Amino acid sequence: MLNAATVLKTNAVVFAALGDATRLSLLAKLTEGEPQSIARLTSGTRLTRQGVTKHLRVLEDAGVVRSIRVGRESQFALEPKPIEDVRLYLEHVSRQWGQALMRLKTMIESETA
Amino acid sequence: MLNAATVLKTNAVVFAALGDATRLSLLAKLTEGEPQSIARLTSGTRLTRQGVTKHLRVLEDAGVVRSIRVGRESQFALEPKPIEDVRLYLEHVSRQWGQALMRLKTMIESETA
DNA sequence: AAAGTATGCAACCAATTAGTTGCGTATATC
DNA sequence: GATATACGCAACTAATTGGTTGCATACTTT
Numbered sequence: 001m002l003n004a005a006t007v008l009k010t011n012a013v014v015f016a017a018l019g020d021a022t023r024l025s026l027l028a029k030l031t032e033g034e035p036q037s038i039a040r041l042t043s044g045t046r047l048t049r050q051g052v053t054k055h056l057r058v059l060e061d062a063g064v065v066r067s068i069r070v071g072r073e074s075q076f077a078l079e080p081k082p083i084e085d086v087r088l089y090l091e092h093v094s095r096q097w098g099q100a101l102m103r104l105k106t107m108i109e110s111e112t113a
Numbered sequence: 114m115l116n117a118a119t120v121l122k123t124n125a126v127v128f129a130a131l132g133d134a135t136r137l138s139l140l141a142k143l144t145e146g147e148p149q150s151i152a153r154l155t156s157g158t159r160l161t162r163q164g165v166t167k168h169l170r171v172l173e174d175a176g177v178v179r180s181i182r183v184g185r186e187s188q189f190a191l192e193p194k195p196i197e198d199v200r201l202y203l204e205h206v207s208r209q210w211g212q213a214l215m216r217l218k219t220m221i222e223s224e225t226a
Numbered sequence: 227a228a229a230g231t232a233t234g235c236a237a238c239c240a241a242t243t244a245g246t247t248g249c250g251t252a253t254a255t256c
Numbered sequence: 257g258a259t260a261t262a263c264g265c266a267a268c269t270a271a272t273t274g275g276t277t278g279c280a281t282a283c284t285t286t
Binding site: 018023093 | 125126129130133137138141144145147193196197200204206209210216
Binding site for chain 2: 231232233234235
């Protein structure tokens, strides 16, 4: 499905995943490069491992993060695609807005002329 | 406060506001330019006026939208600054990630050399 | 001034979320 | 093989969210 509603929903899920300070800092840790285990991602936070796990699942369900089990630990890594997608979406919104302002401005000018 | 935690929190609030399909379509309507009343923003949705109002308050609390009372209706308009801010934040994340990948790559190359 | 229109406020409800704890299981290590 | 480490699953709680309805209030229009 590529209809508008589906696109909105997909973007909304990603935004919602980013809509939490804890998850944003997990993301920040993951932008440092190497995949990291849940235990490692938990250290330094005030949360339980399970708490962090839940946040990671939210990120994973949104596709923002990807995990593979290696040995006894599961390594999480950032998945750049969805983030890039919503970034482009915001860029589109900004552009739309800018153009709309331009139109309004010229409309007003032609009226007052 | 400009400390990192505060920045994260601020961005998280904006992302959370964007994290709902209904709110994203409200935003889309507002990018068309002219400020719009609640009644107008409600028409075309399957929600109650009050439902839409609640979503608008969420957007307003996040600073993504601004409202002024004019006559008996309150006009909502898009406020581009916070959106631009989170867009830049995502750009920053992408860049960090890209650089980290580069570092890892050259590390691996130097190891296997 | 009466009727219609646009909104605000409050209460309420169902569903989701953020977080914990407890327990079981798989993998490493000694 | 025993111990320690890293994790998954399930249940539970408190708070938040998305949505409704009912009613009061403010502005417009005739």
